[in-house]
Amino acid sequence: MLRRIEKWLRAAIDETVDRALVRMVRDPYVESTAEMMATTRKVGGVNATEIMMRAAQGSPVPRPLGSPLHLSPWEKLLFSPVHLCRFPTPENVPIDTAVTIGPRARRPLTVAIPILIAGMSFGGALSKKAKIALARAATLVGTATNTGEAGLLEEERAAARLLIGQYNRGGWLNRPELYRRLDAIEIQLGQGAQGSTPQRTSARQIGPDFRQVFGLAEGEDALIHSRLPGINSQEDFVQLVRRLRDETGVPVGLKIAATHHLERELAVALEAGVDFITVDGAEGGTHGGAPTLQDDVGLPTLYAVARARDYLARQMATGDVSLIAAGGLITPGQMLKAMALGADAVYTGTAAIMALIGDQVTEAVPFEPPTSLVVYTGKLTERLDVDRAARSLQRFLNACVTEMEQVAVTLGRTALRDIDRSDLCALDPVLARATGVQLGLVAPDRQHRLFPELDPETLPEPLPPTGPGVGRPLSLEEVH
Amino acid sequence: MNPEELKTTCAYIASELSRIETVAGTLAMIEREHYNTLNRFDHRELLEVAVEAQSAARQLGMVKHVCAELVQRVADLQKAIERQGGAGHAPAH
Numbered sequence: 127m128l129r130r131i132e133k134w135l136r137a138a139i140d141e142t143v144d145r146a147l148v149r150m151v152r153d154p155y156v157e158s159t160a161e162m163m164a165t166t167r168k169v170g171g172v173n174a175t176e177i178m179m180r181a182a183q184g185s186p187v188p189r190p191l192g193s194p195l196h197l198s199p200w201e202k203l204l205f206s207p208v209h210l211c212r213f214p215t216p217e218n219v220p221i222d223t224a225v226t227i228g229p230r231a232r233r234p235l236t237v238a239i240p241i242l243i244a245g246m247s248f249g250g251a252l253s254k255k256a257k258i259a260l261a262r263a264a265t266l267v268g269t270a271t272n273t274g275e276a277g278l279l280e281e282e283r284a285a286a287r288l289l290i291g292q293y294n295r296g297g298w299l300n301r302p303e304l305y306r307r308l309d310a311i312e313i314q315l316g317q318g319a320q321g322s323t324p325q326r327t328s329a330r331q332i333g334p335d336f337r338q339v340f341g342l343a344e345g346e347d348a349l350i351h352s353r354l355p356g357i358n359s360q361e362d363f364v365q366l367v368r369r370l371r372d373e374t375g376v377p378v379g380l381k382i383a384a385t386h387h388l389e390r391e392l393a394v395a396l397e398a399g400v401d402f403i404t405v406d407g408a409e410g411g412t413h414g415g416a417p418t419l420q421d422d423v424g425l426p427t428l429y430a431v432a433r434a435r436d437y438l439a440r441q442m443a444t445g446d447v448s449l450i451a452a453g454g455l456i457t458p459g460q461m462l463k464a465m466a467l468g469a470d471a472v473y474t475g476t477a478a479i480m481a482l483i484g485d486q487v488t489e490a491v492p493f494e495p496p497t498s499l500v501v502y503t504g505k506l507t508e509r510l511d512v513d514r515a516a517r518s519l520q521r522f523l524n525a526c527v528t529e530m531e532q533v534a535v536t537l538g539r540t541a542l543r544d545i546d547r548s549d550l551c552a553l554d555p556v557l558a559r560a561t562g563v564q565l566g567l568v569a570p571d572r573q574h575r576l577f578p579e580l581d582p583e584t585l586p587e588p589l590p591p592t593g594p595g596v597g598r599p600l601s602l603e604e605v606h
Numbered sequence: 607m608n609p610e611e612l613k614t615t616c617a618y619i620a621s622e623l624s625r626i627e628t629v630a631g632t633l634a635m636i637e638r639e640h641y642n643t644l645n646r647f648d649h650r651e652l653l654e655v656a657v658e659a660q661s662a663a664r665q666l667g668m669v670k671h672v673c674a675e676l677v678q679r680v681a682d683l684q685k686a687i688e689r690q691g692g693a694g695h696a697p698a699h
Contacts, residue, residue, distance in 0.1 A: 220638060223664050224671035234675070238661075238668035266658075268665035517654070524657045527664065 176417055188414030190497060191476050192319045192454065193421045197408055198428035200460045202553045203563060205545075207536035214538050221531040222541035225471050227310060227448045228377025228401030235288060235310045235377050238268025239527045240465060240542055244411075244452055244475030245292050245314065245381070247274030249336035250327055250348065251413030252479075253507035254281060255515075256500035259482055261285035262512065263519035267527075272473070275314055275350055277339040278304045292381070293370070295324075296350045298340045302373065310376050310402070313366065315354060316383035318410025318427070318453040320419045325350040331503055360394045367398035377401035377448070383423070384408065384430030384453070389437045396441055402448035403438075404473065405430045409454025411476040413501060427453040427464065432561040435468025444468075458526035462533055466545045467561060477522070484518030486511060609691040613684060620680045627673035634666035 150160045166174050172194055179187045208214055215221070227235040243264050248257045251274060261282045264271040270288035273279070277298035283289055291299050291308035295315070305311055316322040327348040332340075340348055357363050370378045379402035380395045388405070395403055407427025412420070425433075431451045438444045451469035454476075455461045461472045479500060487496045489509045498504035530542055537549045551566030552558035555576055558565040565573060574581035607615070637659045644656035 220634060220663070220667060222667055222671065224668040226671070226675065229675075236668055236672050236675070238665040267661050268668055520661065521654075521657055524660055528660070 186416035186418070189417050189420060190412070190414050190501075191479075192411035192415075193409055193417075195409070195421055196454075197426035198454060198460075199554065199557060200428060200457075200463055202557050203428075203463050203466075203550050203561075204553065204566065205462075205466070205533055205537060205549055206551055206566075208538040212538040215535045215540055217535065219540055221534045221539070222543070223527055223531065225448075225543060227450070227471060228379065229448070230446050231371070231377040231401045232375035233309075233377075234401075235270065235290070237270055237288060237471070239523065240471040240530075241461060241523055241526060242269055242290070242450065242471055242473050243271035243478055244473035245272035245274035245290075245312065245317075246413070246475055246479070247276035247292075248279045248282065248339060249276060249332065249502050250274065250325075250350075251502065252500055253502050253504065253510070254279065254335060255507060255510045255512050256479075256482065257282045258285050259510065259512045259515035259519065260478065261289070262516035263478075263482070263523065264288065266516065266520040267523045269523070270309060272312065273299060273308075277341060278307065279339050283307060293354075293366075294350065295352070295354050296340070296348060297355045298348075300355070305370070306374055308374070308376060311370055311374065311378045312381045312402075312404060313354065313363075313370075313379065313400075314381045316406070317381070317412065318383050318406035318408050318424055319412035320415045321383045321385075321423050322352050323416075323419055324352045325415075333502075336502065360397075363394060364398040367395075367400055371399065371401070379404060379448075379450070381406060381452075383410070384425040384427065384434075386425055388425065388430060388433050392434060392437050393441075396438075396443055396447065400447060402450055402470075403434060404450040404452055405434050406473075407431075407451070407453030410452060411454070427451060427455065428467070429560060431464050431467045431469050436562070438468075458529040459533075461526065462530045462542070462545065463550065465542060466547060466550050467563075468547075470543065478519060481522030482515045482519045483510075484515065484522075486514060486518075609687050612687050613691075616680050616684045616687065620677050620684075623673045623677045623680065627670050627677070630666045630669040630673065634663045634670065637663035637666060 150158050155161055169177070176187050176189070223239050225237055225240045227237070243260050246252050248254060257279055258281050261271045262285045265285065265287045270290050271282070271286050272290040273282065273292050275292050275294035275296055275298070278291065288309045290310040290312050291305055292312050292314040293300050293305060299305055329345050329347050332342060332348060336342070337344065342348060357366060367378055378400060380400050381404035382391055384405045384407045392403060407430045408424030409427055431449070434449055435444070438447055438449060448470040449468055450471050450473060451464040452473035455464055455472050455474055456477045461474070464472050479497070483496050483499055486499060490496045490498050490506055494506055498506045499510045500507065534540070534542055534545060537545060539545050539549070547561070547563050550563045552561065552563040553566055555565055557563070559577065564570055565576060568575050640659040641656050641663065644652050644659060647653070
């Protein structure tokens with residue numbers, strides 16, 4: 127009986143596909159569904175979907191997890207293993223993976239691995255269970271997690287041995303009794319996926335636990351302003367940093383979306399005396415942001431890290447001010463390349479969430495997206511097994527760091543923080559020039575074949591460092 | 607506490623920190639060995655323990671790192687005490 131049904135089905139499908147193919151090739155293009163293939167190729171599958179979503183909703187489409195565009199050409203940078211010119215690290219020598227954030231602070235933050243969990247807020251982005259799982263995983267591997275733009279979630283504080291809190295544009299963590307309970311303070315002025323755009327979470331999406339943590343009245347929306355409340359000039363920002371450093375003693379940093387104004391932003395941050403800087407590249411994720419802000423705004427992470435490190439070096443701030451890279455760092459290779467370009471540590475968000483869900487994805491698919499297990503408004507948040515999720519993320523982070531250690535061994539390094547630009551080569555001349563990494567297409571002593579200005583015989587004397595930290599003091603302009 | 611006692615306390619803290627640093631390094635090595643041993647088995651639960659051993663080794667590495675930094679801070683403190691002590695004994699002008 128079954129075989130007969132199968133035979134009949136096969137015949138029906140065969141006949142239908144035959145007819146469809148014949149119609150597709152014989153009908154004029156404009157009358158054929160084949161038109162969709164060419165159109166989708168032109169417009170792009172994601173864009174086609176979002177055109178229809180915009181048409182249906184009439185408002186920006188809150189796309190989750192950031193831009194699908196790959197703006198940082200990480201694949202054009204490769205590490206250079208050693209064999210004889212320098213020897214690989216013997217396998218019995220441990221690779222030091224610990225990193226200190228804000229070494230100048232009275233109470234610096236030292237983590238066992240250079241991967242930190244990115245700021246993803248309770249309520250605005252994630253469920254309470256997801257935040258607790260992230261905190262537990264971070265504690266298991268000896269790293270820090272980040273509150274995101276939220277209030278202080280007691281359960282997260284209890285689960286996280288090291289907690290970085292965002293002094294945020296919503297003002298929800300900006301009170302001394304809250305920020306004094308943090309292990310580092312990150313002043314959040316923007317993010318890669320949204321720039322400094324204001325964001326609003328409607329009261330109808332805010333439950334009692336959200337209201338309590340954020341200190342909101344019933345019916346009140348949660349609003350993230352474009353500016354930090356009370357900070358309307360560079361001088362205000364300088365005073366804020368100094369006050370937070372004096373009051374708490376923990377590292378106080380600045381998080382911004384990476385942009386072409388990067389150096390000017392960093393000049394103010396250095397003037398204020400920040401302990402660390404987080405540059406969030408254009409590939410940064412978010413729980414839901416307008417596609418235009420995600421795809422068309424900012425600076426790719428790779429260039430942002432290289433520029434920030436160059437600037438810190440020119441200001442002689444390297445070693446005093448830590449640099450944290452964020453935005454679209456998905457693989458351990460990308461994370462390590464960001465560190466080689468100058469980051470002291472990296473944030474991971476999207477990859478951490480995917481690892482957190484891990485094999486619990488089967489609870490959601492095929493009828494719900496995997497993120498419905500972890501986002502605050504998700505339908506399946508109660509189904510997330512917190513312990514299983516924490517273990518899953520712990521294994522992911524462990525695997526990532528082990529892969530980084532393997533690269534360190536083949537580079538002949540004994541600490542991840544010792545890996546630098548000299549361990550890389552670039553496959554693209556422009557990238558090589560932009561990042562200060564040697565071009566892999568020609569020998570180190572023949573770089574001037576492609577870059578005549580690097581000819582050792584014509585190289586000018588290096589210029590003395592310039593900038594606000596050296597020479598004339600920075601003028602603190604009013605922001606209008 | 608007088609400056610001499612402070613100096614002695616700082617020396618004691620520095621010495622104990624160095625001892626903790628050494629112990630952390632040794633324990634980290636042992637945890638790494640455990641990881642290598644456990645990783646030879648094709649058993650899910652043992653592999654879970656192996657991951658924990660590796661995490662423990664890295665965190666002990668971090669303890670070592672922190673100890674080294676604290677030793678440096680204590681040394682700075684000792685220098686400051688010595689400077690203050692020296693200034694205290696300097697003739698007034």
